[in-house]
Structures are given as C-alpha cells and as structure tokens.
Amino acid sequence: MxxxxxxxxxxxxxxxxxxxxxxxxxxxxxxxxxxxxxxxxxxxxxxxxxxxxxxxxxxxxxxxxxxxxxxxxxxxxxxxxxxxxxVETDLTLPGRWWKLGVKHPLSRIIEETAEIFARLGFTVADGPELENRFNNFTALNTPEHHPSQDRTDTFWFGDDCLLRTQTSPVQIRTMMANKPPIRVICPGRTFRRDTTDATHSANFHQIEGLYVDTKSVSLADLKSVLAYFAREMMGDGVTVRFRPHFFPFTEPSVEVDFTCHVCKGKGCGVCKQSGWIEVAGAGMVDPRVFGHVGYDAEKVSGYAFGFGAERIAMIKYGIPDIRWLYENDVRFLNQLG
Ligand SMILES: [Zn+2]
Known part of the structure; x- marks a missing residue:
C-alpha cells in the first residue's frame, strides 16, 4: 500500500x-x-x-x-x-393519560362545611394533634376525675401530653391568642381509645365551631346558624331540633338533631321511624371556659358546636360502615366521586 x-x-x-x-x-x-x-x-x-x-x-x-x-x-x-x-418510537400510539382521582368524601364534607360557614363570616382555625392537658381538658372545664381523662379513654404520652380527643383545644388556642369577636370553625383529626366497629373508630374527624362576642349571643343565634348549615349541607326541608344534654364546656348544653333528609321527617328506616337524626353537640360557652382563657365572662358570651365529619358523610351519602371511609378502596371512593 x-x-x-x-x-x-x-x-x-x-x-x-x-x-x-x-x-x-x-x-x-x-x-x-x-x-x-x-x-x-x-x-x-x-x-x-x-x-x-x-x-x-x-x-x-x-x-x-x-x-x-x-x-x-x-x-x-x-x-x-x-x-x-x-429507542423505537411509534408516534401513532395513543398517549398515556393520568387517571383522574376523586376527592375523598371526608375532604368534601370538611371543605363544604368550611364554605357554608365562610358565608356566615367564620374562618378556619387549625391546631396540633398532640395537645397538653390544659388545652384539651382543664380549660374546657373538664375535671381531672372525669372519665374522658382516663388512660383507658385517651391516648396519653406521659402526664401532660396526649392525642387530642376533640378539636376544642383549637378554640382555646384561638381565644388565648385573640380578642373577641371570634368566629371560627376547627376541622381536624381527633383520637379516642375506642374499639373500631361499624360506627366507631379510634381516629375520626371533628368539625367544631365557636362564636364569641362582646354583644349578647343567644341560643337562638346558635339555632339559626345550625339550621342554615343543616339546610345547606343536607338539602331543603331539613331543619334542626335541640334536646337538653350535658357537656362540661357549655351551659346550657344541647344535642342537635337534623330532620331526616331521606323521609323529610315522616319516618323511615334511616331515621328508625323517628323523623330525626342525631348529628351534633352544642351549647352556650360555659363562663368558666372564658375564665381559663382570660376573658371576662361578664362582658362576653358565645356558643360552640361540634360534630363528626364521618357522621355527616355517612348520613349524607348513606354509608353504613365508618371503616369504608379509611380503607381506600377505589371502587367505593369512585362511587362517591
Ligand atoms: Zn327518615
């Protein structure tokens, strides 16, 4: 070459x-x-x-x-x-689509509740799930010998740390950090030592409301607000009734029933023929609670209410078992989407 x-x-x-x-x-x-x-x-x-x-x-x-x-x-x-x-690319193949999910029924209830109360001037307040004894019990006028403070009823970590049993401690935190008027709803996760069955769960979601003002607030104000909520959430023709009850943090205290949204009060299987469904607890804030947060009970008054998001979801969507809400079974969730 x-x-x-x-x-x-x-x-x-x-x-x-x-x-x-x-x-x-x-x-x-x-x-x-x-x-x-x-x-x-x-x-x-x-x-x-x-x-x-x-x-x-x-x-x-x-x-x-x-x-x-x-x-x-x-x-x-x-x-x-x-x-x-x-890489072999076939441009004629259809694209890959993300499957769209649906909002969880509990999220929908909580968001819808916040929306309804926002129209009445309520804002949403948030707080930690790990609480101290004062915020969860003492400030809410619950004495130390009360069964709810027992280790068999509440998840305790040491003597002063617990998983909140209600979202009321958020109301205490809100009052301690602000002057009246206060209008808040407090949705969130709460924990009780309950055996899980079709209607009970050791963790559930509560939505509580609080209104405190320097002008006189009455039980009639509470009833009108809850009646508005009942109608907006469950539909026309649904109203509320109060039954006397006892809670340590409210005086007087009431249990709140909604008209059965299925039979509109006539009586059916859902309401066990009574025409009413028990939904919430409520009452006028006990003066001793105001004392604990540094408010003058002579000058302020207010009401509080609370209900379970699961309970509302089960009534509204006809869900017979609370556990379905936590199992993440898409066949169930898609039905509600
Ligand atoms: Zn009914």
Missing amino acids: TLAELENAKAQSLREIAAATDAAAVEALRVKYIGRNGSIPALIKAMKDVPKEERPAFGKAVQAWRAEAEGALAAKSSEAKCSPKT
Whole structure:
C-alpha cells in the first residue's frame, strides 16, 4: 500500500464511522479497523515489506490513522448509547393519560362545611394533634376525675401530653391568642381509645365551631346558624331540633338533631321511624371556659358546636360502615366521586 492509498483508506474508514447510527454498527467498525484482525493491525504487521526509506513516514501515518479511528469510535460509541434514535418510537400510539382521582368524601364534607360557614363570616382555625392537658381538658372545664381523662379513654404520652380527643383545644388556642369577636370553625383529626366497629373508630374527624362576642349571643343565634348549615349541607326541608344534654364546656348544653333528609321527617328506616337524626353537640360557652382563657365572662358570651365529619358523610351519602371511609378502596371512593 502506498502512502496515498493509506490516506484514502483512512478517509473511507472515518466516513464509515461518522455514518454509524447505533452501538452495533460502531462495534462492527471497531472490529473491522482496529480489532486484532482489523485493517490497521494488518498494516503494522506488513510494515517489514515497506521499502526502508519510506518506513518512518508510513509508520507515522498508520499510527495517526489508528489514533484518529480510535477517537472517532469512542465518541460515536458514547453518542450511540444516549441517542434517542436507539429507542423505537411509534408516534401513532395513543398517549398515556393520568387517571383522574376523586376527592375523598371526608375532604368534601370538611371543605363544604368550611364554605357554608365562610358565608356566615367564620374562618378556619387549625391546631396540633398532640395537645397538653390544659388545652384539651382543664380549660374546657373538664375535671381531672372525669372519665374522658382516663388512660383507658385517651391516648396519653406521659402526664401532660396526649392525642387530642376533640378539636376544642383549637378554640382555646384561638381565644388565648385573640380578642373577641371570634368566629371560627376547627376541622381536624381527633383520637379516642375506642374499639373500631361499624360506627366507631379510634381516629375520626371533628368539625367544631365557636362564636364569641362582646354583644349578647343567644341560643337562638346558635339555632339559626345550625339550621342554615343543616339546610345547606343536607338539602331543603331539613331543619334542626335541640334536646337538653350535658357537656362540661357549655351551659346550657344541647344535642342537635337534623330532620331526616331521606323521609323529610315522616319516618323511615334511616331515621328508625323517628323523623330525626342525631348529628351534633352544642351549647352556650360555659363562663368558666372564658375564665381559663382570660376573658371576662361578664362582658362576653358565645356558643360552640361540634360534630363528626364521618357522621355527616355517612348520613349524607348513606354509608353504613365508618371503616369504608379509611380503607381506600377505589371502587367505593369512585362511587362517591
Ligand atoms: Zn327518615
């Protein structure tokens, strides 16, 4: 081979390497040119046949070819590895769609409640799930001997730390940090040591409301607000009734029933023929609670109410078992979407 022929062969090899499009082609060219039986090693072996005076120039040219071919193959090989051309793409295939989920029924109840009360001037207040004894019990006028403070009823961590049993401590925090008037609802997760069955769960979501003002607030105000909520949440024709009850933090205290939204009060299987469904607890804030948060009970008055988000969801959507709300079974959740 003459020097000119060598230069031609070199140019040809570099053109072939530049045209390679995938890793297999690059490997084939590596074998063809610099592999053990490739063209370049063959030229080195044949060097002894080259006339002595031409040998240095010829040797130099062969080494240069080898270096250039190696460089080009290395560059091509790394390019082929990350080249999108190596992935078969069929542009006619349909795209991959994200499956749209639905909002969890509890989130919907909580959001809807916040929306309804927002129209009445209530804002949403939030607080921690881990509480102290004062916020969860003492400030709410619940004495230490009360059964709810017992270790069998509440999850305690030491003597002064517990998982809140209600969202009322958020009301205490709100009152301690603000002056009246106060209008808040406090939705959130609460915990009680309950055995889980169709209607009970050791964790559930409460929505509590509080209104405190320096002008006189009455039980009639409470009833009108809850009647508005009942109508907006459960539908036209649903109203409320109060039954006397006892809670440590309200005086007087009432249990709140909604008209059965299925039979509109006539009596049916859902309301056990009574026409009413028990929904919430409520009452006028006990003056001793105001004392605990530093309010003058002679100058302020207010009402508080609370209900379970699960209870409202079960009544509204006809869910017979509270556990369905926590099982994340998409067949159930999609039905409510
Ligand atoms: Zn009914």
